[in-house]
Amino acid sequence: MTDVWMPGAQRLDIGDHAPTDGGPAKAIAHITWDRNATAARPQDLVSFEALRSYFSGGGKSAAPHILWDPFTGRIVQFVPANSRSKSLVDKSGGTRTNRAGSVVVQVEALFFPYCRVDGKVYAKLSDTPCKGWKELNAWIRSLGVPDVWPMGKPQDFTPHRSESTWETHAGWYAHAHVPENDHQDPGSWPAFVTDTPAAPKPSPAPSKPAKPKVSVAHLNAARAKDIPASTGHTTYPAEVKVVEAALKAEGFLNPLYASDGSWGTSTDKAFNKFRREVLHLTGDDATGSVGLYSLKALASRHNFEATA
Numbered sequence: 460m461t462d463v464w465m466p467g468a469q470r471l472d473i474g475d476h477a478p479t480d481g482g483p484a485k486a487i488a489h490i491t492w493d494r495n496a497t498a499a500r501p502q503d504l505v506s507f508e509a510l511r512s513y514f515s516g517g518g519k520s521a522a523p524h525i526l527w528d529p530f531t532g533r534i535v536q537f538v539p540a541n542s543r544s545k546s547l548v549d550k551s552g553g554t555r556t557n558r559a560g561s562v563v564v565q566v567e568a569l570f571f572p573y574c575r576v577d578g579k580v581y582a583k584l585s586d587t588p589c590k591g592w593k594e595l596n597a598w599i600r601s602l603g604v605p606d607v608w609p610m611g612k613p614q615d616f617t618p619h620r621s622e623s624t625w626e627t628h629a630g631w632y633a634h635a636h637v638p639e640n641d642h643q644d645p646g647s648w649p650a651f652v653t654d655t656p657a658a659p660k661p662s663p664a665p666s667k668p669a670k671p672k673v674s675v676a677h678l679n680a681a682r683a684k685d686i687p688a689s690t691g692h693t694t695y696p697a698e699v700k701v702v703e704a705a706l707k708a709e710g711f712l713n714p715l716y717a718s719d720g721s722w723g724t725s726t727d728k729a730f731n732k733f734r735r736e737v738l739h740l741t742g743d744d745a746t747g748s749v750g751l752y753s754l755k756a757l758a759s760r761h762n763f764e765a766t767a
């Protein structure tokens with residue numbers, strides 16, 4: 460067994476240990492219900508110290524394993540988890556209660572309906588901050604008690620008890636679910652808290668190489684400078700090379716010519732051919748400076764992006 464004493468809890472061993480019977484691991488949810496308050500007449504919560512003194516003194520014979528203060532997170536443990544405790548009635552004959560599992564961990568939450576704490580009134584245990592619940596839930600889970608309510612999560616104070624469920628199902632039970640008992644607590648309980656591992660970050664989609672961008676303005680600048688200059692003069696060689704490769708692929712530029720990045724006469728002729736033969740442009744539209752329309756048409760066929 461893991462820690463029979465809850466790590467981080469105050470250990471106040473009251474003795475009187477006795478083995479459990481084995482079987483489905485259970486936890487029993489109680490509230491201390493020390494005072495009868497109402498919405499109209501709330502009452503101050505009893506102090507944690509008073510309850511701790513009670514269960515380790517005069518109330519020993521009804522002590523749970525755990526007294527939990529949901530307002531501050533303080534927890535005190537009176538007997539080890541592998542011992543029975545005595546918060547349940549166990550009539551002679553019939554089914555067993557306090558011992559009916561590999562563990563039967565009883566938790567008394569320091570609470571009563573319409574208790575007042577720091578001027579605020581709480582109708583249900585689940586309305587409180589439930590400090591320390593996550594750790595308590597985790598420790599009890601580590602003892603083999605699954606995060607389930609075989610008879611349903613307590614929603615109110617209506618008791619319903621099933622001896623056959625009790626005898627065969629592991630998990631959390633309200634006192635209101637335990638056979639041979641007449642208590643109706645706890646009326647509500649916080650939700651189970653699990654540390655869900657952080658979702659793995661979606662791995663970034665394999666990034667496509669960005670499409671090269673080719674600017675009409677750059678091509679025309681290159682055209683204006685490269686044609687009159689000596690062969691091989693370049694102005695925007697990277698962008699011109701993209702267009703040259705496309706024109707070769709279209710069959711308008713001799714594939715044996717170097718893609719030199721220079722917008723020379725042969726490149727200019729090749730682009731004009733593309734305009735005429737593919738785009739069916741004529742006249743001035745098929746010659747002269749490069750237009751965005753025709754560059755976009757070439758770009759869409761050769762996986763680059765044409766910009767102004």
Ligand SMILES: [Zn+2]
Pocket residue numbers: 488489490546634642644
């Ligand atoms: Zn109870």
